[in-house]
Amino acid sequence: MNDTQVRDQRTIGAPVVTLAMPRMRRQAGRLRDRPVLGEKKVILAAPRGYCAGVDRAVVAVEKALVRYGAPVYVRKQIVHNVHVVNTLEKMGAVFVEEVDEVPEGAHVVFSAHGVSPAVVNEAADRGLHAIDATCPLVTKVHREAVRFAKQDLEILLIGHDGHEEVEGTAGEAPDRITIVNSPDDVDALEVRDPDRLVWLSQTTLSVDETMETVRRLRERFPNLQDPPSDDICYATQNRQVAVKQIAPQADLVLVVGSENSSNSVRLKEVALEYGARAAYRVDFASEVRQEWLDGVRTVGVTSGASVPEVLVQELLDDLADAGYRDVEAAVTAEEDLVFSLPKELRQDAAGNRDARALGGRVR
Ligand code: SF4
Numbered sequence: 001m002n003d004t005q006v007r008d009q010r011t012i013g014a015p016v017v018t019l020a021m022p023r024m025r026r027q028a029g030r031l032r033d034r035p036v037l038g039e040k041k042v043i044l045a046a047p048r049g050y051c052a053g054v055d056r057a058v059v060a061v062e063k064a065l066v067r068y069g070a071p072v073y074v075r076k077q078i079v080h081n082v083h084v085v086n087t088l089e090k091m092g093a094v095f096v097e098e099v100d101e102v103p104e105g106a107h108v109v110f111s112a113h114g115v116s117p118a119v120v121n122e123a124a125d126r127g128l129h130a131i132d133a134t135c136p137l138v139t140k141v142h143r144e145a146v147r148f149a150k151q152d153l154e155i156l157l158i159g160h161d162g163h164e165e166v167e168g169t170a171g172e173a174p175d176r177i178t179i180v181n182s183p184d185d186v187d188a189l190e191v192r193d194p195d196r197l198v199w200l201s202q203t204t205l206s207v208d209e210t211m212e213t214v215r216r217l218r219e220r221f222p223n224l225q226d227p228p229s230d231d232i233c234y235a236t237q238n239r240q241v242a243v244k245q246i247a248p249q250a251d252l253v254l255v256v257g258s259e260n261s262s263n264s265v266r267l268k269e270v271a272l273e274y275g276a277r278a279a280y281r282v283d284f285a286s287e288v289r290q291e292w293l294d295g296v297r298t299v300g301v302t303s304g305a306s307v308p309e310v311l312v313q314e315l316l317d318d319l320a321d322a323g324y325r326d327v328e329a330a331v332t333a334e335e336d337l338v339f340s341l342p343k344e345l346r347q348d349a350a351g352n353r354d355a356r357a358l359g360g361r362v363r
Contacts, residue, residue, distance in 0.1 A: 021087055021308035024284055026317060031290055033323035038297045041326040042319055043249055044312075045242035045302035047335045049256075051235030053135025054079045054306045056339040057112035058088070060133040063345045064109055065092050068129075073108040075099055075115065076164055078133065079306040080261035082283050099123045107131065112306075113164040114138040116171020131344045137203055137233045138165055142172050144227055148198050149173035153225065154191055156180050158213050159202030163262060166202055182209065186216040198225040203233040204263040204305070206270060207240055234337070235305045236263045242332045243267050243302050248275035250300030252292060255281045256311050257304030264304025276300060285315040290322075299324055 057078050064072045070092025077085050077095060085095060093109075099122050102108045107129045110119070114134040123130045134142075148155050155177045159166040170177045178189065180199075191197060199217060201210050210232060218224050230237075247253055253271035257264020264281055271279040282288055293299075299319060303312050316327060340346065347353045 021083065021310050023310050024083070024286070024314055026314055027286065028317075029321055030286070031288065031293065031318050031322035033321065034290075034293070036295055036297050039326065040296075040323045041298055041328060042316065042324045043246045043298060043300050044316070044327055044329050045239070045246050045300065046329050046331040047235070047238045047242060047333055048301075048303045049305070049307045049309050049312060051233070051305040051335075052337040052339045053112050053137060053233070053235070056341060057109075057133035057135065058084060060131060060342050060345055061088050061093050061109055062091070063341065064107055064131055067345065067348060068107050071106070073102040073106055073128075074111065075102075075108055075119070076111045076113065077260070078109065078111045080113075080264075081258050081304075081306040081308070083311060084306065084308060099126060099128060102126065102128055104128070109133050111164065112138070114142060114168035116168050118171055119168075129344075131342050133342055134168075135203070135233075136339050138168070141169050141200055141203065141231050144200055144231075145169055145172040145177065148200075149176040153196050153198045154178065154193065156189070156191075156197060156199045156217060156224075157201070158199060158210055159205065160262065163202060165204070165262075169200070169202075180213060180217070183213045183216045186213065186220055189217075189220070191221070194221045195223045197221050197223070198227065200227055201231040202262070203231055204236045204266065205232055206266045207232055207237055208270075208273070235335070236266070238333045238335060239263060239267060239302065239305060240270050242330060243271050243300070244274045245332055246300035246302070246330050247271040247273075247279075250276045250298050251296040252277065252298075253279040253300035253302070254288065254315060255279065255302055255304065256283070256285075256307050256315055257281055258283050258306070261304045261306050264307070267302055267304060271300065271302075282315070284311065285318040288315070288318060293322055 061078050071094045074093050074095050104127050109131045112133055112135045157177050158180045161179045161181055253276040255267045268279045268281045
């Protein structure tokens with residue numbers, strides 16, 4: 001197979017919307033091509049990488065920088081990816097932990113993970129110009145929480161305590177929400193009324209583990225109500241389905257994604273659960289160690305929902321150096337969802353509407 005064919009295959013299943021994230025400086029030849037029994041190959045999961053919510057949030061910061069000039073402040077990491085955050089920092093974004101670090105009157109972007117009403121109010125009190133880049137699928141969970149609280153239901157929020165998304169959702173109805181971290185939490189739960197319960201979840205969890213938590217909850221509380229639809233988002237589910245397909249065929253699965261990216265961490269766990277002999281998560285291709293490839297014929301590759309495609313391409317380049325030039329795509333779904341930008345950014349200073357003003361699906 002020649003180089004062109006390899007490149008063509010590598011683009012299969014890449015996200016529909018991609019941003020011009022810069023490449024890292026690659027150290028060509030760092031990984032060596034050591035012999036193994038049989039043919040070496042890569043199985044590349046699709047979908048992988050950027051989801052619609054991440055794309056929207058990153059574009060929002062870029063557009064805010066163009067429209068208002070640097071610095072533009074961002075509360076928390078806009079998305080959980082080191083490379084994205086570093087790149088936006090170089091463009092003039094300033095990442096802060098809380099809005100009280102933002103100078104009065106400045107522009108602040110709320111991250112894709114969402115914020116509680118208390119944060120929105122604090123920003124307003126400080127006279128900040130807030131741009132809300134909360135993913136619409138997280139906003140949907142917030143609305144459900146508000147609605148169930150008004151119906152006097154107690155909400156069992158399945159999610160990781162301390163994760164920004166969970167903090168934001170819990171802040172919508174702090175007196176009504178109890179966080180359930182895992183199936184093991186269920187036995188110790190104390191509730192006000194076992195017949196007035198509903199569950200919700202963080203958007204980026206393991207589908208299987210969440211269903212197990214719900215099963216345990218229902219065992220204890222048979223009258224537990226379900227939300228109208230799954231809260232685990234389409235992107236998280238699609239990436240897990242894809243990795244489940246490649247894992248049994250892979251001696252090694254490499255997941256590109258940051259340590260604090262919930263859906264990236266889940267991908268590595270799912271790969272191991274579904275039969276990968278080994279799995280590692282890396283931020284950058286340069287973290288792959290030669291010894292991980294010892295005796296490995298088939299490498300599965302995927303990436304979390306906050307990972308720009310350029311980082312996957314760099315990993316494939318390094319793997320090609322190590323003899324894994326045959327790249328086969330495993331496509332389990334097509335994604336073409338695009339969210340409209342936050343309303344503050346749908347038109348430029350001259351009043352021209354952004355092409356993505358209405359969102360929807362693009363080809
Ligand atoms: S992972 Fe899902 S919920 Fe999170 S930003 Fe992407 S689409 Fe939205």
